[in-house]
Amino acid sequence: MIVVKAGGGAGLNWDGLAADLAVAAAFKPIVLVHGAHSGRDALAEALGRPVRTVTSPSGVDSVYTDEQALDIMLMAYAGAANKRAVASLQARGLNAVGLCGIDGRLWEARAKKDILVRENDKVKLLRGNLTGRVERINTGLLRLLLEGGYVPVITAPAISAGREIVNADADTAAALTALGLGAEALVFLFEAPGLLRDPDRPETLVREVSRGELDGAAAFARGRMAKKMMGVRKALEGGVRAVYFGDGRDAHPLSSALAGNGTVFR
Amino acid sequence: MIVVKAGGGAGLNWDGLAADLAVAAAFKPIVLVHGAHSGRDALAEALGRPVRTVTSPSGVDSVYTDEQALDIMLMAYAGAANKRAVASLQARGLNAVGLCGIDGRLWEARAKKDILVRENDKVKLLRGNLTGRVERINTGLLRLLLEGGYVPVITAPAISAGREIVNADADTAAALTALGLGAEALVFLFEAPGLLRDPDRPETLVREVSRGELDGAAAFARGRMAKKMMGVRKALEGGVRAVYFGDGRDAHPLSSALAGNGTVFR
Numbered sequence: 001m002i003v004v005k006a007g008g009g010a011g012l013n014w015d016g017l018a019a020d021l022a023v024a025a026a027f028k029p030i031v032l033v034h035g036a037h038s039g040r041d042a043l044a045e046a047l048g049r050p051v052r053t054v055t056s057p058s059g060v061d062s063v064y065t066d067e068q069a070l071d072i073m074l075m076a077y078a079g080a081a082n083k084r085a086v087a088s089l090q091a092r093g094l095n096a097v098g099l100c101g102i103d104g105r106l107w108e109a110r111a112k113k114d115i116l117v118r119e120n121d122k123v124k125l126l127r128g129n130l131t132g133r134v135e136r137i138n139t140g141l142l143r144l145l146l147e148g149g150y151v152p153v154i155t156a157p158a159i160s161a162g163r164e165i166v167n168a169d170a171d172t173a174a175a176l177t178a179l180g181l182g183a184e185a186l187v188f189l190f191e192a193p194g195l196l197r198d199p200d201r202p203e204t205l206v207r208e209v210s211r212g213e214l215d216g217a218a219a220f221a222r223g224r225m226a227k228k229m230m231g232v233r234k235a236l237e238g239g240v241r242a243v244y245f246g247d248g249r250d251a252h253p254l255s256s257a258l259a260g261n262g263t264v265f266r
Numbered sequence: 267m268i269v270v271k272a273g274g275g276a277g278l279n280w281d282g283l284a285a286d287l288a289v290a291a292a293f294k295p296i297v298l299v300h301g302a303h304s305g306r307d308a309l310a311e312a313l314g315r316p317v318r319t320v321t322s323p324s325g326v327d328s329v330y331t332d333e334q335a336l337d338i339m340l341m342a343y344a345g346a347a348n349k350r351a352v353a354s355l356q357a358r359g360l361n362a363v364g365l366c367g368i369d370g371r372l373w374e375a376r377a378k379k380d381i382l383v384r385e386n387d388k389v390k391l392l393r394g395n396l397t398g399r400v401e402r403i404n405t406g407l408l409r410l411l412l413e414g415g416y417v418p419v420i421t422a423p424a425i426s427a428g429r430e431i432v433n434a435d436a437d438t439a440a441a442l443t444a445l446g447l448g449a450e451a452l453v454f455l456f457e458a459p460g461l462l463r464d465p466d467r468p469e470t471l472v473r474e475v476s477r478g479e480l481d482g483a484a485a486f487a488r489g490r491m492a493k494k495m496m497g498v499r500k501a502l503e504g505g506v507r508a509v510y511f512g513d514g515r516d517a518h519p520l521s522s523a524l525a526g527n528g529t530v531f532r
Contacts, residue, residue: 098369
């Protein structure tokens, strides 16, 4: 079993990824998790409701999500991106089925409606934020589909215990999915060559990271990369044998990552 | 097995429908098919790309669908409407799974890219229309989900034999789904009391239609209602015992329709 998390950047080579997945699926069951932040941002802009980013007291940025932002997310992630991805896999002969974390309660999240944010050096409480942290994966639905010969293609949002739709981090969910299914490998593809010591200098690519080196490697990861590093730790500690970071813009994003052209965590 | 097709009008009572479905699911397996035309129209308008309607030489209106219109459709149907419907069923305790016709090639359609349209009394050929007619339902995926205890929630678009995304009529697909699954009942819910002899006069509601009366009843159905009547004919001829038309705006849309408050076809 291989779980692949494809980032939501506009530069991701979906056709190349679909071609790679069609080959990989001949050898291993595949689960694809994906983002859609570039599509979401473009839609939000076009609708005159630009994405609102908030910063936690400790300096972590996140997207503030009200009902309208959630609708935009549903449209960009579960609508356009998810179904375009499914169609591109279908075109390569993979019998893909697209789902979001709400379907079959695939991604069960703990809601965190009231959050502390820092604005102009003041900390204040922001209410009604429809986000959460994925804590449980309904692997039953995934196993049912995998045993039926389908390739699950999964995206945000998630669902809370109170059965509300909540925005949630897909990197964490991908790591939990790999754990829940006992996957042997987890692959993160995004718009960078891998883990970089300096995000502006591709030549600072870190090729290999052992479990003992995780803390050191996590220290220079920022923003989205820091969330991926938490996913890496979760996955390795839970028994996933190897986690790969790779460049999603590559002609063959998956095979290139598995060949070690990005960062390999063991 | 009951297949329910809920229309995509803004007035549909989704909460009431979810409550009805939660009761019905205790007795029979349920498949929900739904539209989203009001959401699609609103999104298209907000994005400055209003829906373009074309008229066939014989006078039948349809929506012209290019790649951009398809993206809007994916967002409104498979994104917002589908996942909001799934969440409303989940909130009632039903383990719903949302799909569109692309997923698992659920709705296989014959593409009809080049169509004849009438414009200003001239007939011309319009190319690149991404629509199709659903001809085959992948009941295997539906049976897999139903046997796993899930409630499939399905919407457009469909997928062509060439693996392209195509817009397709959900009423026909709902009828074929009922046939393919051997459903005993098919229920169409929309923004009218049922089949009306005069669409402007609710008091002209037709209460019952036998198979022998189908031709006569179809004669006064126009537009969307004409497509539903073709679905009714397909379903009854294929062995579905009863088809119901009901008012989706009702406090209890499904139970009211099944109680015969709209139109019953046997």
